[in-house]
Amino acid sequence: MSLPTGYFTHKACWQHEMGRGHPECPQRLDAIEDRLSASGLNAALQRREPNPASLTDIELAHDRMYVAGLRGLSDNLRDEVAAGGPRHAQVDPDTSINEYSWDAILRAAGAALEATDAVIAGELANAFCAVRPPGHHATRNQAMGFCFVNNVAVAAKYALQRHGLKRVAIIDFDVHHGNGTEDIVAGDQRILMCSFYQHPFYPAWDHQTADNLVNLPVAAHTRGMDIRELIDMMWLPRLEAHKPEMVFISAGFDGHREDDMGQLGLVEQDYIWITERLMDVARRHAKGRIVSCLEGGYDFGSLGRSVEAHVRVLAGV
Numbered sequence: 170m171s172l173p174t175g176y177f178t179h180k181a182c183w184q185h186e187m188g189r190g191h192p193e194c195p196q197r198l199d200a201i202e203d204r205l206s207a208s209g210l211n212a213a214l215q216r217r218e219p220n221p222a223s224l225t226d227i228e229l230a231h232d233r234m235y236v237a238g239l240r241g242l243s244d245n246l247r248d249e250v251a252a253g254g255p256r257h258a259q260v261d262p263d264t265s266i267n268e269y270s271w272d273a274i275l276r277a278a279g280a281a282l283e284a285t286d287a288v289i290a291g292e293l294a295n296a297f298c299a300v301r302p303p304g305h306h307a308t309r310n311q312a313m314g315f316c317f318v319n320n321v322a323v324a325a326k327y328a329l330q331r332h333g334l335k336r337v338a339i340i341d342f343d344v345h346h347g348n349g350t351e352d353i354v355a356g357d358q359r360i361l362m363c364s365f366y367q368h369p370f371y372p373a374w375d376h377q378t379a380d381n382l383v384n385l386p387v388a389a390h391t392r393g394m395d396i397r398e399l400i401d402m403m404w405l406p407r408l409e410a411h412k413p414e415m416v417f418i419s420a421g422f423d424g425h426r427e428d429d430m431g432q433l434g435l436v437e438q439d440y441i442w443i444t445e446r447l448m449d450v451a452r453r454h455a456k457g458r459i460v461s462c463l464e465g466g467y468d469f470g471s472l473g474r475s476v477e478a479h480v481r482v483l484a485g486v
Contacts, residue, residue: 200472303465343420413450
């Protein structure tokens with residue numbers, strides 16, 4: 170009997186919010202849940218609620234003082250809220266926390282770690298983590314771009330350090346460059362990071378040139394078939410050469426043509442194609458082991474459909 174696909178989420182991920190009208194909002198998870206329910210895909214998934222990640226594990230990818238500062242900011246905010254003060258603390262111009270954010274941050278990272286444990290243990294074939302806040306803009310010592318802890322980078326380091334894997338891959342198909350992940354993994358030859366992203370665009374980041382990075386910046390309005398060709402030419406040969414023992418995905422769906430956050434032209438069929446290619450790599454080199462974590466995606470309709478398409482391939486249904 171084939172192993173199930175895990176689906177990790179937690180109610181704490183709904184409680185983090187950054188103010189009225191912010192695009193990175195709890196309703197994003199509602200859109201995903203509604204779509205999975207309407208499609209009948211829920212029946213094919215094994216749902217799990219993660220525990221909070223330990224600070225020791227988070228510090229595999231983040232500076233200890235940064236993590237302590239983030240926790241302290243959260244503690245101070247809770248005290249201020251209890252005293253009738255402001256309900257949010259600003260971290261950067263578009264990123265803030267509320268009194269529940271710290272728990273959501275820990276649960277989101279915990280989902281990536283517990284998914285990694287379960288997939289490596291052979292309990293699950295692969296897993297998708299429907300979590301927020303997202304993570305791929307969080308650098309080793311800075312929160313930015315809606316992100317605080319880099320869930321995928323933490324999980325990749327954890328697989329290497331705690332489980333003794335020799336090589337892993339991180340794939341990032343968000344419309345924005347995963348600058349935080351790049352900051353954490355650049356130069357670590359155990360990790361091959363492959364990404365495409367709209368450029369020039371957020372963030373303003375000097376892309377690194379370490380040879381374990383395969384950066385594919387593409388112009389606004391690039392369509393899915395052009396991106397598929399780039400993946401065939403640039404990602405897949407490097408992945409074959411690297412032979413990852415596990416594949417981690419920063420799954421951002423804001424490159425969809427209906428998502429106003431960016432200006433790329435992807436559709437659900439493109440996410441299916443990308444996921445199928447990654448499944449092929451994982452089957453050949455990693456015993457099928459994939460952990461995918463939600464990043465961007467801000468148009469509710471296209472987000473729900475795209476996650477369904479992605480997870481349907483992971484689940485093989």
